[in-house]
Amino acid sequence: MSTDSTPTPAPAAPVKKVNRIQLEVQAYRGGKSTLCAGCGHNAITERIVEAFWDMGVDPQRVIKLSGIGCSSKSPAYFLGTSHGFNAVHGRMPPIATGALLANKHLLPLGVSGDGDTGAIGAGHFVHMMRRNIPMIYIVENNGCYGLTKGQLSPTADLGSRLKNGVVNDLPPLDLCALAIQLGATFVARSFSGDKKQLGSVLKAAIAHRGTALLDVISPCVTFNDHEGSTKSFSYVKDHDEPLGEITFVPYFDDITVDSAPGTTQEVALHDGSRVILKKLDDGYDPRNKMAALTLLHDTAARGEFATGLLYIEPDRGSFIELLNLVDTPLSMLGEEVTRPSREVLAEIMDRLR
Amino acid sequence: MVDNSQAPAETGARVNDFSIQVATVNGSGSQTANLVLLRSLFQMGIPVSGKNMFPSNIAGLPTWYTIRANRRGFIGRKKEVDLLVAMNAETAREDVLALAPGAVVVYDEPLTLDAVREDLVFYPVPFDKLVAPVCPDAKLRKLVRNMIYDGVLSRLLGIEMAEMEKALGRQLGKKAKAMTLNLAALKAGYEFADAQLPKRDGLRAERMDATAGKILVEANAAVAIGAMMAGVTVVTWYPITPSSTVVETLIGYMKEYRIDKATGQATFAIVQAEDELASIGMALGAGWAGARSMTSTSGPGVSLMAEFIGLGYYTEVPAVIVNVQRVGPSTGLPTRTAQGDVLSTAVLSHGDTKHIMLIPSSAEECYGFTMQAFDLAERFQTPVFVMTDLDLGMNTWMANAFPYPDKPLDRGKRLDAETLTRLGEWGRYVDVDGDGIPYRSVPGDGMPAYFNRGSGHNARGQYSERADDYQQNVDRLARKFETARQWVPGEVVDSVPGVEIGLIAYGSSHWAADEARDQLLREYGVTTSYLRLRAYPFTSEVERFIGAHKRVYVIEQNRDAQMRSLLALDVTPGQVGKLRSVLYYAGLPIDARTITDAVLTQEQM
Numbered sequence: 019m020s021t022d023s024t025p026t027p028a029p030a031a032p033v034k035k036v037n038r039i040q041l042e043v044q045a046y047r048g049g050k051s052t053l054c055a056g057c058g059h060n061a062i063t064e065r066i067v068e069a070f071w072d073m074g075v076d077p078q079r080v081i082k083l084s085g086i087g088c089s090s091k092s093p094a095y096f097l098g099t100s101h102g103f104n105a106v107h108g109r110m111p112p113i114a115t116g117a118l119l120a121n122k123h124l125l126p127l128g129v130s131g132d133g134d135t136g137a138i139g140a141g142h143f144v145h146m147m148r149r150n151i152p153m154i155y156i157v158e159n160n161g162c163y164g165l166t167k168g169q170l171s172p173t174a175d176l177g178s179r180l181k182n183g184v185v186n187d188l189p190p191l192d193l194c195a196l197a198i199q200l201g202a203t204f205v206a207r208s209f210s211g212d213k214k215q216l217g218s219v220l221k222a223a224i225a226h227r228g229t230a231l232l233d234v235i236s237p238c239v240t241f242n243d244h245e246g247s248t249k250s251f252s253y254v255k256d257h258d259e260p261l262g263e264i265t266f267v268p269y270f271d272d273i274t275v276d277s278a279p280g281t282t283q284e285v286a287l288h289d290g291s292r293v294i295l296k297k298l299d300d301g302y303d304p305r306n307k308m309a310a311l312t313l314l315h316d317t318a319a320r321g322e323f324a325t326g327l328l329y330i331e332p333d334r335g336s337f338i339e340l341l342n343l344v345d346t347p348l349s350m351l352g353e354e355v356t357r358p359s360r361e362v363l364a365e366i367m368d369r370l371r
Numbered sequence: 372m373v374d375n376s377q378a379p380a381e382t383g384a385r386v387n388d389f390s391i392q393v394a395t396v397n398g399s400g401s402q403t404a405n406l407v408l409l410r411s412l413f414q415m416g417i418p419v420s421g422k423n424m425f426p427s428n429i430a431g432l433p434t435w436y437t438i439r440a441n442r443r444g445f446i447g448r449k450k451e452v453d454l455l456v457a458m459n460a461e462t463a464r465e466d467v468l469a470l471a472p473g474a475v476v477v478y479d480e481p482l483t484l485d486a487v488r489e490d491l492v493f494y495p496v497p498f499d500k501l502v503a504p505v506c507p508d509a510k511l512r513k514l515v516r517n518m519i520y521d522g523v524l525s526r527l528l529g530i531e532m533a534e535m536e537k538a539l540g541r542q543l544g545k546k547a548k549a550m551t552l553n554l555a556a557l558k559a560g561y562e563f564a565d566a567q568l569p570k571r572d573g574l575r576a577e578r579m580d581a582t583a584g585k586i587l588v589e590a591n592a593a594v595a596i597g598a599m600m601a602g603v604t605v606v607t608w609y610p611i612t613p614s615s616t617v618v619e620t621l622i623g624y625m626k627e628y629r630i631d632k633a634t635g636q637a638t639f640a641i642v643q644a645e646d647e648l649a650s651i652g653m654a655l656g657a658g659w660a661g662a663r664s665m666t667s668t669s670g671p672g673v674s675l676m677a678e679f680i681g682l683g684y685y686t687e688v689p690a691v692i693v694n695v696q697r698v699g700p701s702t703g704l705p706t707r708t709a710q711g712d713v714l715s716t717a718v719l720s721h722g723d724t725k726h727i728m729l730i731p732s733s734a735e736e737c738y739g740f741t742m743q744a745f746d747l748a749e750r751f752q753t754p755v756f757v758m759t760d761l762d763l764g765m766n767t768w769m770a771n772a773f774p775y776p777d778k779p780l781d782r783g784k785r786l787d788a789e790t791l792t793r794l795g796e797w798g799r800y801v802d803v804d805g806d807g808i809p810y811r812s813v814p815g816d817g818m819p820a821y822f823n824r825g826s827g828h829n830a831r832g833q834y835s836e837r838a839d840d841y842q843q844n845v846d847r848l849a850r851k852f853e854t855a856r857q858w859v860p861g862e863v864v865d866s867v868p869g870v871e872i873g874l875i876a877y878g879s880s881h882w883a884a885d886e887a888r889d890q891l892l893r894e895y896g897v898t899t900s901y902l903r904l905r906a907y908p909f910t911s912e913v914e915r916f917i918g919a920h921k922r923v924y925v926i927e928q929n930r931d932a933q934m935r936s937l938l939a940l941d942v943t944p945g946q947v948g949k950l951r952s953v954l955y956y957a958g959l960p961i962d963a964r965t966i967t968d969a970v971l972t973q974e975q976m
Contacts, residue, residue, distance in 0.1 A: 120657040
């Protein structure tokens, strides 16, 4: 009996997928989550990891920022090689703004919660939306204060009931409507359990030059996922009104859209990529501010959540552009640039004599 | 300090030793006249200061501007007013009643102030009659009117008219029409006094040579210049009296000197934030990301910043905070001076915190200490406070021309490739050198990243609730603060051997303390030593000074003896009993006579 003298080659190691900057998705992960099993925030973390990998973002460019709360703990669970700053409750926006002033080439990813943004952080939120700071601002919205064990938050719906029986009798803040009214240039709402939609809006947010606000309904399994909560999985799934289908087309990728011909609306983003909306809704234009506000009002009145890309204004300049800064980050300018000369000081002294 | 202690030649004459107080209404254009007066004396080589007492209002309420000239360089506030210019009918009677006997009053004739008292020297001036021929446009008369008293004082006190005209030119710049009108008003006042007001008092200004090469500047501007020369790149602020002019002045200088000539782009970002919390948050975010950042505010703003300052302290992020102190608590007296934030700022925020404070006494130190604050903030990786006050910040001070820095910027312990190789591995809060100061990386520098968190952390910056991690970390922070004793500006000490009494003062109290020493010696034969604090933490000089004296008077402008409290916490317990207080906290700048009287009372002399 003859045998083949060539040894059988060992099975080839599976080829690891890398993105356009040669990184595997593993490079975008962080530490192990200490959030409750089944927490919506964990799903959002997964989507962040995938979206940043998919878009080939350099983790060295990203800074992760958060306030205080369960959602604000999550930046430790993604992008482990990026710098992070866990600030004080409600005050992540100033930290993000300051960091960007110091280095305008950074991409801040801010994670906040509905209490962090809608209660104590309401003031800073207003001014961040006005300024159009180029960053991604995610509100992981569960309508309650999970970390301090389940108090109501300002986005808790009227009439919703806590586990302990307390009923909310104040109208909720609609962070999306508020943001649009304040001048925000990218406002989207999604749901932690909607993998496809959340992934798409995240990628669109990465490409947007300005503040990209993502209000992500993220049910709290421990304190707000029960009967009577309007932010539980079951409630949201039953009342979710998806706003068209969003396919995000990064400029460096070719994606074949497999859909029946229908009217499409293409919105150009600043970096050359395009957002294509498949109109399921008759005549909805995400560039129409009043239409967005009306939609939010009407859906809320019906107890529904409009999800998807609600409003976009790609061409308004960002706050950083207004400052007309030199290209080199301010944090990296040398003394020869930042310390004026002897002649300058002498001239100033002369004028004071 | 100039010591030209020759007695005046004529009996009763007071040469280059008087205070002039102009009582007017704010918004009436008296500022130009007052600055011309101040500058003229300065240009004649006489040491001067100008202090504005103004209401928390925009226009229409009483304001008093006091100019002190003193040939020996004592330019702190003088308790007594030697010459009152009474231009405000509303306060005129009260102003006159407050004067010491023998004082001089130049006043608007219709006020008939000479009926109020008999023991003063009165010079009535018909301002409205004099201004009409000089200024045909009735609308401008209100503004030009004040220049008439400058002309009157020029004649009465012997202030050289040529210097007045030069000072006016400097104030008005290229405004030819205003120049003509004001010059005419000056002349009208001079000629009226020459013809109608025979001199009946002994106050006189004579040329001397004590101001050559010096500048006149508000200390808020000095802070701004110091910040620019420190290479500040990010300034985030919120307006508040008496701090706003720090950043407003800085904006002017930066736009002129820190724009890239080729591109017209800025090498700085100055952002007016929505409140003080956002201001300090942005400054910390920028400092964390590696920029030299600052904010400027007053007491109420510092209160708001407490939480973020604790975060900056605990996570070790640099930032410079200028506190131009005013009277508190709460809204307090926004346009009055105090040193009332010393204690709360030293330990600002909950938990165990201690902050570096730099405490300038002069415009020149406001410049130099602000510059040094940036070095210290980055060296110690912590918020650093520059504690000035309204008296310094918003009044006009003589100063030597500010010196160009003789050392490069100190960016502190930044992790770089070489250090990383040397250390082998890196943890954000590892005390590598034993001084309590770790190495830090910043976003974008290519070094390993870390997570900055205000919650308990270990030496690697990871979340930790462990007792040992927590204690080691805060003990290291205490060690870092001890190291700062070697780096902050040390005390200025004049310790006279064998003397029982020591004076301690800080900040703007220095000028009155210095003059009080002179009064105690010349008028009462009491010799004192003097230590001037310039920073917190204190150096070992303080313990030594207190140890060398029997009774030590801590002079300060707050009610609760705040610096005395900080000293008591710091010196050995046996020394605490020696510390006594001299306090002045009514909102005006402290004066020497108050100090002298308080020391004498407590010494039972």
